[in-house]
Amino acid sequence: GFVSVIAVQDSEVEGTEDVVVSISAVSANAQIGNPFQATTTILDGNRPSVTLSVDPAQIAELGGIATFTATLSSAVPAAVTVNLAFAGSATAGLDYTASANRIDIPAGMTSGFVSVIAVQDSEVEGTEDVVVSISAVSANAQIGNPFQATTTILDDDRPNVTIVVEQEIYQMISIPVSGVTSVTSTSGSPDTHRLLRWNSGTQSYTEYDVDPTLSTEADFSPGKAYWYISSDGSDITVTGGTPVNPDVGGSINLLPGWNQIGNPFAFAVAWATVINPDVVEAPVSYDASLDPSDPYEYFVSNLDAWDGYWVYNPNAETAVITVQAIEASKSGSYSSLGSFADEASYLVQLEASLANYQYRDTQNYLGFASGATDGYDAIDFAEAPGIGSYVRLSIIEDGTRMAGSFKSAGTEGQEWRLELTAKLGSGLPKSGEYAHVRLDEIGDLPAGFELYVFDDDEGERLPLIESSFGTLLTRDRPVRHLRVIVGTSAYASDQTEGMLSTPQRFALHQNYPNPFNPSTQIRYQLSGTSPVRLDIYNALGQHVSTLVDRQQEAGWYEVSWDGRDGAGRQVASGLYFYRFRSGGITDTKSMVLLR
Numbered sequence: 001g002f003v004s005v006i007a008v009q010d011s012e013v014e015g016t017e018d019v020v021v022s023i024s025a026v027s028a029n030a031q032i033g034n035p036f037q038a039t040t041t042i043l044d045g046n047r048p049s050v051t052l053s054v055d056p057a058q059i060a061e062l063g064g065i066a067t068f069t070a071t072l073s074s075a076v077p078a079a080v081t082v083n084l085a086f087a088g089s090a091t092a093g094l095d096y097t098a099s100a101n102r103i104d105i106p107a108g109m110t111s112g113f114v115s116v117i118a119v120q121d122s123e124v125e126g127t128e129d130v131v132v133s134i135s136a137v138s139a140n141a142q143i144g145n146p147f148q149a150t151t152t153i154l155d156d157d158r159p160n161v162t163i164v165v166e167q168e169i170y171q172m173i174s175i176p177v178s179g180v181t182s183v184t185s186t187s188g189s190p191d192t193h194r195l196l197r198w199n200s201g202t203q204s205y206t207e208y209d210v211d212p213t214l215s216t217e218a219d220f221s222p223g224k225a226y227w228y229i230s231s232d233g234s235d236i237t238v239t240g241g242t243p244v245n246p247d248v249g250g251s252i253n254l255l256p257g258w259n260q261i262g263n264p265f266a267f268a269v270a271w272a273t274v275i276n277p278d279v280v281e282a283p284v285s286y287d288a289s290l291d292p293s294d295p296y297e298y299f300v301s302n303l304d305a306w307d308g309y310w311v312y313n314p315n316a317e318t319a320v321i322t323v324q325a326i327e328a329s330k331s332g333s334y335s336s337l338g339s340f341a342d343e344a345s346y347l348v349q350l351e352a353s354l355a356n357y358q359y360r361d362t363q364n365y366l367g368f369a370s371g372a373t374d375g376y377d378a379i380d381f382a383e384a385p386g387i388g389s390y391v392r393l394s395i396i397e398d399g400t401r402m403a404g405s406f407k408s409a410g411t412e413g414q415e416w417r418l419e420l421t422a423k424l425g426s427g428l429p430k431s432g433e434y435a436h437v438r439l440d441e442i443g444d445l446p447a448g449f450e451l452y453v454f455d456d457d458e459g460e461r462l463p464l465i466e467s468s469f470g471t472l473l474t475r476d477r478p479v480r481h482l483r484v485i486v487g488t489s490a491y492a493s494d495q496t497e498g499m500l501s502t503p504q505r506f507a508l509h510q511n512y513p514n515p516f517n518p519s520t521q522i523r524y525q526l527s528g529t530s531p532v533r534l535d536i537y538n539a540l541g542q543h544v545s546t547l548v549d550r551q552q553e554a555g556w557y558e559v560s561w562d563g564r565d566g567a568g569r570q571v572a573s574g575l576y577f578y579r580f581r582s583g584g585i586t587d588t589k590s591m592v593l594l595r
Helices: 489-496
Strands: 018-020 038-044 047-056 058-060 065-072 080-087 096-098 102-105 111-118 128-136 148-154 169-174 176-184 193-199 204-207 225-230 237-241 250-252 257-262 309-313 319-323 346-354 365-369 391-397 400-409 413-423 433-443 450-455 461-462 468-474 481-486 519-526 530-538 543-552 555-561 574-582 586-595
Touching: 018 555, 038 250, 038 530, 047 080, 058 111, 065 080, 065 102, 065 148, 065 574, 065 586, 111 128, 111 574, 111 586, 169 257, 169 309, 193 257, 225 257, 225 309, 250 257, 250 543, 346 391, 346 413, 346 481, 365 481, 365 530, 400 413, 413 489, 433 450, 450 489, 468 481, 481 489, 519 530, 519 574, 543 555
Parallel strands: 058 148, 365 400
Antiparallel strands: 018 038, 047 065, 065 111, 080 102, 080 128, 096 111, 102 111, 128 148, 169 225, 176 237, 193 204, 193 225, 250 319, 257 309, 346 365, 346 433, 391 400, 391 413, 413 481, 433 468, 450 461, 450 481, 519 555, 530 543, 530 574, 574 586
């Protein structure tokens, strides 16, 4: 059976009050059990209640950030102070730091927050919890429910592991000598160098045994090239052998797809003197001394002795070229832009880069050209396979990775499918890596045409702001599938099934660059009209500046923060948070200012 307790409304501000009901006695045919007492709390209806929430519920040990938000049921004319208590299996200072031990909600506002930042250590301790509770609030509010929230720190340590990161040096080499006795590394240790060669059949690298010498397994015949990878900068020594007879010439068989080749002669040879070069694409060289962040050079005009090159065979059968023993008039592997630069009426060069790494990929071209077809033709050229760590932007045509793809403009436009990915020696960071893509247009667009970029994974349009866009690469999603459309708005809308109109979802993007000095860009998108507020906070949870506070329509937006507070004063280096609120949506991200 039951009884009911009904709260009575009054006008007194008296805080929460408890009603404790106990069983005092029972009839002789029963006895008092346990629990014999129960409590309900009457919340003062004359003061707003404060509740506590956390996002996310799990954070990485390496710099993970959880935001604990105190929310008022209604705004009050005076500021509200929310005192917090920290508990759980995680230890403050050792496992995490908190930006503050209280939350101050400004007058007229309904929420405030503190941040908990995980601390990296080397202990294997399993997951640990940070439990935050509201311990007290100022007199003009009361504690509501839920008053407690928990985030879990995921342990990423492994016992007894030491990781040593070495700077590897990549060289594509060839040996213009036949009958060599041995090819050895000057380091003498097989642990400091590797030898790889591209297998056209499997479209992957084959690694060779280098103990005791590089030539233990590898066939260093003239005309073949290998990747020599050294962690200590050691050179190689070739013993024995004789130069190739210039009267014979050097025939090289090229399998379908990519091939690593070398000049079979001990002097530079011009590609223009090679017999039957038109059946394959012009050579691609690798020279980290020119640009270590983007070392590939396309349309190389000379084949230097001892260097290796990529050559792409677009045919379904093996092609044969013959390198003639005609010394080039000048040494050096000079590069030109190829025929597409002259034939393209409209050209877009795409450059991909990473926010926190030096790697770039600048050799990506698409556009319209006279005489171009929608499929592979003489103006198009394939993208050389990657090596080591890199960021890679590929144009995908019929399953082939292209670096240059040109089509006829048509009457409505054309589209290109792209893949954006990155390979890092240690893997992508837990928090992901922000990739930035810049588009440089050369030439005039046909009348009525525009340039559009779409994210096919998310099913939405990516805004072009200052001719660039960005996206996040994560361990779960290391590849992003994109699309570039150059054409009329009707064509773009038809090809993307309405993605052109407005964003399909709300999103707050990672700022770029990050870390930054002196300014950074913050991008966000709205799927509908709503009031928008974007604030900057410091690591203590103190308000620094308000960047946006107005009603905005659905669309894509970008705002800049110059590292100054609301009074125009420069703020110090350190960790900052930008917090976005739109309707019932709240999102917070971190950034680092380095003066």
